Amino acid sequence: MPxxxxxxxxxxxxxxxxxxxxxxxxHSDHTHILGFGFDGTxxxxxxxxxxxxxxxxxxxxxxxxxxxxxxxxxxHTFYDxxxxxxxxxxxxxxxxxxALSDFNQIFDDVDLAKENIKLLTLGGEHSISYAPxxxxxxxxxxLVLLHLDAHADLRDGFLGYHYSHASIIRxxxxxxxxxxxxxxxxxRSGTRDEYQWMKEHKTIRKSRQEFLExxxxxAADRPVYLTLDLDYFDPSFFPGTGTPEPGGxxxxxxxxxxxxxxxxxxxxxxxxxxxxxxxxxGNSNVFAAKVVRELLxxxxxxxx
Numbered sequence: 680m681p682x683x684x685x686x687x688x689x690x691x692x693x694x695x696x697x698x699x700x701x702x703x704x705x706h707s708d709h710t711h712i713l714g715f716g717f718d719g720t721x722x723x724x725x726x727x728x729x730x731x732x733x734x735x736x737x738x739x740x741x742x743x744x745x746x747x748x749x750x751x752x753x754x755h756t757f758y759d760x761x762x763x764x765x766x767x768x769x770x771x772x773x774x775x776x777x778a779l780s781d782f783n784q785i786f787d788d789v790d791l792a793k794e795n796i797k798l799l800t801l802g803g804e805h806s807i808s809y810a811p812x813x814x815x816x817x818x819x820x821x822l823v824l825l826h827l828d829a830h831a832d833l834r835d836g837f838l839g840y841h842y843s844h845a846s847i848i849r850x851x852x853x854x855x856x857x858x859x860x861x862x863x864x865x866x867r868s869g870t871r872d873e874y875q876w877m878k879e880h881k882t883i884r885k886s887r888q889e890f891l892e893x894x895x896x897x898a899a900d901r902p903v904y905l906t907l908d909l910d911y912f913d914p915s916f917f918p919g920t921g922t923p924e925p926g927g928x929x930x931x932x933x934x935x936x937x938x939x940x941x942x943x944x945x946x947x948x949x950x951x952x953x954x955x956x957x958x959x960x961g962n963s964n965v966f967a968a969k970v971v972r973e974l975l976x977x978x979x980x981x982x983x
Contacts, residue, residue, distance in 0.1 A: 682706050683789065685760070687781045690714075692731075695759035696801075697738040697972060702758040705789060710755075710797040710978050714762035715782070715807035717775055718954075724921040726954035731762055731801040733955035734971060737964045741972065747934045748941065750976045757975060775806065782810040791818050791946070792902075797978050801971070802951030804921065805832060805847045808906045812851045815947050819902040821858040822946075824851065825894065826882075827933075828908035829924035831869035833876055847906070864890035865911040867926045887932050894939050903940065905948040905974075909967055919963025920952045930966070937973045941980040948974050 682704035695701045696712050705711060714731030743752035763781050765774040789796060791814070800811045805828075815822055826832070832848040852861065863877060864884045877883035884890035897903060910920040913927030953967045 686784050688764070689761040689781075690764055692735050692759050692761045694735050694739060696735050697741070697743055697752050697968075697975070699757050699759040702760060704758075705785075705794075705796060706758060707794040707796060709795075710757040710799060710975060712757065712759045712799050712801060712975075713782075714760075714801045715778060715803040715810070716762055717765060717771075717778060717803045717807050718921070724954065724957055726956040727802055727804045727921060727952055729955045730803055730951070730953040730967075733953055733964045734801055734968050735759075737961065738968050738972075741965065741968055743972070745973055745976055748937060748973065748976050748980075750980060752972065752975060752979075755975075755979045757979070778807075779810050782814075786814050791815070798947045799971070799974060799978065800949040802949065802953070805906075805908050805951045808847050808949045808951060809850055811947060811949055812847075812904065812906060813854050815902075815904045816851070816854045816856070816859060819904075819946065820856055821901055823860045823862060823897055823901060823903045825903060825905045826861065826863040827865050827905065827911040827928075827936075828863070829865060829868055829910040829927055830908070830922065831863070831866050831873035831877060832908075833869065833873040851906075862890070862893055865928055868924045887928070887935075891935055891939060894936065894943070897943055899942065900944055902944050902946045904946060905940070907948065907950045907970070907974075909950060909952045909970070912966070917963050917966050919954050919958030919967075921954050921957070922952075930970070933970060934973060937977045940977045945977055948978065950974060 684704050716728040716731045718725045718727040763778040765778050826848055834846050835849055861882045863882045884893055910922055911928055914923035950971055955964055
């Protein structure tokens with residue numbers, strides 16, 4: 680199939696991520712990176728709007744080879760589309776809707792499954808995940824949504840925002856059909872009502888072993904999408920995020936997941952909540968970039 684030109688204009692990346700080719704087109708049989716740098720609903724500390732380019736800024740200085748997966752990005756062709764435009768309105772919610780509209784213009788008429796197009800969206804705070812998650816739910820009626828996060832994100836709006844970063848999973852579940860499934864892990868902060876919801880719907884996994892066993896049990900041909908809030912990781916490893924929570928996971932738990940997802944029908948992902956200004960050392964940028972490297976390699980290998 681010929682490449683498909685984007686129907687809207689995006690902001691060019693400061694440099695393509697990890698040597699990706701910058702493209703204004705969608706390419707069948709390839710993975711694409713898209714930045715959505717928005718932090719308008721962040722309720723504690725902002726800065727995640729700089730996340731996509733914070734990741735890009737360090738990627739060229741990091742090895743493309745993963746010793747954990749014994750795989751190298753240099754063996755794959757993938758594309759960096761740049762960043763969605765937020766518009767010029769001072770109203771932050773209108774900025775979010777402007778970028779959401781552009782996202783939908785790009786992907787509404789694209790059959791991700793037929794064209795074998797995979798998307799990795801970089802945030803931005805967690806509200807940006809709504810756009811790709813809804814697209815994937817519409818595309819795959821039997822999708823498994825994996826949610827790694829410190830927070831349940833099941834509130835029905837927060838601080839006046841219906842599409843808040845604290846509501847992203849609630850808003851996603853609004854679009855669930857009978858064949859969709861939600862699996863959550865890393866959650867260590869939430870309201871009593873949120874925890875009751877997770878228990879009633881049996882979505883939460885309470886140990887690393889239980890979580891990895893649940894993912895391993897997913898049928899090999901069933902599509903899987905991962906939404907990763909980087910505050911899933913303990914702030915001792917990853918301080919550069921707006922709402923840190925002690926008691927989080929380490930990098931090796933994530934690598935264990937990537938090794939499993941490489942053998943599954945891993946169709947797409949987003950990685951959100953990197954806030955470069957909060958960690959002036961730049962260590963969080965590097966940590967997040969290596970996480971995204973593993974994600975890209977898992978997406979490239981998945982289903983092969």
